[in-house]
Amino acid sequence: xxxxxxxxxxxxxxxxxxxxxxxGTPELHTPNLDRLAAExxxxxxxxxxxxxxxxxxxxxxxxxIPSAHGVHDWLKSGNIEVEAGVTWSGADRPIEYLQGLTxxxxxxxxxxxxxxxxxxxxxxxxxxxQKGHTWWCTHSLGGDNYTKWFGFDQNATLMRHEEYVTxxxxxxxxxxxxxxxxxxxxxxxxxxxxxPHAPWDRANHPAALWDKYHAMAIDSxxxxxxxxxxxxxxxxxxxxxxxxxxFAATEAMDAGIGRVLDRLQAMGLRExxxxxxxxxxxxxxxxxxxxxxxxxxxxxxxxxxxxKIPFIVSCPGTVPQGQVCHGMYGHLDWLPTLVDYxxxxxxxxxxxxxxxxxxxxxxxxxxxxxxVICDEYGPTRMVRERDWKLVLRYPEGPxxxxxxxxxxxEKTNLIADPAHAGQVERLTRRLTDWFARHVDSARDGxxxxxxxxxxxxxxxxxxxxxxxxxx
Numbered sequence: 001x002x003x004x005x006x007x008x009x010x011x012x013x014x015x016x017x018x019x020x021x022x023x024g025t026p027e028l029h030t031p032n033l034d035r036l037a038a039e040x041x042x043x044x045x046x047x048x049x050x051x052x053x054x055x056x057x058x059x060x061x062x063x064x065i066p067s068a069h070g071v072h073d074w075l076k077s078g079n080i081e082v083e084a085g086v087t088w089s090g091a092d093r094p095i096e097y098l099q100g101l102t103x104x105x106x107x108x109x110x111x112x113x114x115x116x117x118x119x120x121x122x123x124x125x126x127x128x129x130q131k132g133h134t135w136w137c138t139h140s141l142g143g144d145n146y147t148k149w150f151g152f153d154q155n156a157t158l159m160r161h162e163e164y165v166t167x168x169x170x171x172x173x174x175x176x177x178x179x180x181x182x183x184x185x186x187x188x189x190x191x192x193x194x195x196p197h198a199p200w201d202r203a204n205h206p207a208a209l210w211d212k213y214h215a216m217a218i219d220s221x222x223x224x225x226x227x228x229x230x231x232x233x234x235x236x237x238x239x240x241x242x243x244x245x246x247f248a249a250t251e252a253m254d255a256g257i258g259r260v261l262d263r264l265q266a267m268g269l270r271e272x273x274x275x276x277x278x279x280x281x282x283x284x285x286x287x288x289x290x291x292x293x294x295x296x297x298x299x300x301x302x303x304x305x306x307x308k309i310p311f312i313v314s315c316p317g318t319v320p321q322g323q324v325c326h327g328m329y330g331h332l333d334w335l336p337t338l339v340d341y342x343x344x345x346x347x348x349x350x351x352x353x354x355x356x357x358x359x360x361x362x363x364x365x366x367x368x369x370x371x372v373i374c375d376e377y378g379p380t381r382m383v384r385e386r387d388w389k390l391v392l393r394y395p396e397g398p399x400x401x402x403x404x405x406x407x408x409x410e411k412t413n414l415i416a417d418p419a420h421a422g423q424v425e426r427l428t429r430r431l432t433d434w435f436a437r438h439v440d441s442a443r444d445g446x447x448x449x450x451x452x453x454x455x456x457x458x459x460x461x462x463x464x465x466x467x468x469x470x471x
Contacts, residue, residue: 004186005315005342006273007108008264010257011060011190012250013053013120013143013197014293016283017046017308018221019250027218029251032258033312036277040314041323041359047330047373047384048281051294051306052452053142054097054122055377056281056331057192061103061123061131063335063351065376067435070443071097071123072378073295073466076454078124080140080150080158094125095458103131104335105188107344114185116176119169119192127156133190135180137172139165143197146204146249164206166195166249170256174263181267191260195253200245209248218243227289229297239286246285271317274341278331279309288410294377295452298469299398302382302391303410307375313360320362327365328373328386329356352438374434378450378466383431390427394446401427 018025022034022042049059054075055066066072078095105115109132116135122142129136140150140158146165150158161168173191180187202210221243226233234242257277264270284290287305290297294306311329313319332353339346340355352374359365375382379394387405401415401424414420435446442460453467 004112005318006181006186006269007113007188008260008273008275009188009190010260010275010277011057011120011192012253012277012279012310013192013194014281014283015196015250015279015310016285016287016305017044017279017310018305019196019246019283019285020310023310025220027213027216027220028247030254032254032261033277033310036257036261036275036314037312037322039316039321040275040312040319041321041325043311043313043325043327043329045326045328046278046309046311047307047328047375048279048309049331050375050377051281051300051302052377053120053280054455058098058123060278060280060331060334061105062098062101063104063332063347063353064101065332065352065374065435065438067376067439067444067446069098069101070440070459071455072376072445072448072450072459073452073455074142075122075124076467077456079122079126079142081127094127096128096130097124097458098131102347104338104344105132105190107335107339107347108132108188108342109134111342111344112185114180114183114187116180116187116189117192118172118176118189120194121192127152127158135176135189137169139169139194143194145199146194164252166193166252166256169193170259173256173260177260177263177267177269181264181269193253193256196246196249198245200242200249202241202245205245205248206252209251210244213247214240214244218247221285221287223286224289227297227301229299229301230290230292232291232296234286234291242291243285271315274313274315274319276334277310277312277314278334279311282306282308294380298452299393300377300380300450300452302375302377302380302389302400304389304408307373307382307384319360325356325359325365327356327359328371328384330373352434372430372434374431376435376445377452378445378448380450381431381435381446383427383434385427388423388427390424390431392428392431 021030022037048056055071058071115133117133121138126138284305336353336355340357373384382391389402391400402410457465
């Protein structure tokens with residue numbers, strides 16, 4: 001390529017792969033995400049590495065599985081250190097959970113890129129720049145009230161905000177472009193929204209958007225009976241309220257993305273900027289009778305609605321436009337892809353992902369019928385092929401087997417069917433071999449008491465690092 005490309009990496013929070021107009025949810029108004037898909041490639045089988053935010057984000061950043069980087073649940077502790085004089089009920093001390101691990105932004109910084117972080121970090125010590133970033137403006141936690149929240153400015157000062165959080169971080173992204181977009185150095189801006197994560201009540205979102213969706217029949221999203229592992233028994237009216245907030249948060253985020261894209265265009269940077277949009281993890285909003293992601297149930301779940309995420313890559317004139325890639329890829333593939341695409345330094349040690357840079361170059365998809373997608377959430381592990389999915393839970397289950405080719409909705413668990421014992425044995429061996437190649441034994445989550453209620457410390461210290469159920 002003629003000159004280094006800039007990067008704009010946008011990440012949403014708890015957005016299912018289904019939650020865009022262009023992905024088949026016509027009631028949801030996402031004109032800017034739809035435009036981004038029309039001007040690039042939308043991946044319709046893209047997977048997170050863990051169906052909850054902090055480990056998924058850490059895997060996207062480092063290219064390592066949770067059992068290699070040690071973040072196994074959303075980070076309840078280790079995010080902030082409260083400044084003197086600021087009242088905050090979640091008093092905490094900072095932990096840099098990814099200390100010593102290389103992220104893709106480290107590689108970009110080494111190559112001369114100016115790296116900026118704007119929005120949700122939620123990988124520990126949110127006040128201080130990490131992983132090659134020198135421009136830093138973050139949410140103090142991982143999510144909160146949309147209009148009453150705390151964040152850090154570039155001086156690492158904890159500030160209380162009452163602006164709508166989505167608009168605030170969109171404004172800061174536009175400011176970054178104004179400060180650095182036309183400079184001599186290539187740049188990478190990570191714009192990470194807290195939307196469309198809960199809360200979804202009317203007071204948290206633009207009233208006009210909430211009211212629009214509350215009055216709308218939303219028939220494309222299934223409303224199924226409560227899953228036996230879920231604690232939520234949602235009424236039809238409660239469903240409408242939840243979807244109204246979720247859709248309002250998504251449309252407001254889409255509008256913010258539109259403003260950032262428009263600023264890129266106005267500055268003449270659109271064709272020189274690789275724009276990547278990704279969710280952190282999937283989300284069920286009534287699918288399977290669940291309202292949540294992997295920890296929307298206990299035992300933790302690995303349904304496709306929890307592990308599939310939206311993913312779009314666009315750069316007009318460089319990346320093919322208006323295409324849908326059906327290949328199976330995931331967050332673990334992002335760092336190898338960027339290394340390949342921008343010819344960055346190879347990170348130390350083998351990584352599990354594979355590059356999909358040929359797809360971005362317009363070359364034929366190298367094919368992936370033999371590709372295996374693996375996910376983990378503590379002692380819950382999944383192996384997924386095109387036609388089959390196996391979920392194992394240590395130590396005693398319950399386990400699941402789905403024939404996706406015949407049962408894409410994952411309605412019939414075949415694990416106890418003797419006719420499929422061979423598939424269980426084959427997939428178990430494949431899952432076991434894959435994780436054996438990629439875990440760090442000091443950070444392996446297979447036997448850790450991960451509950452979905454949060455992580456509070458390093459896993460290698462021997463101290464309790466996870467919130468127990470019933471506490």
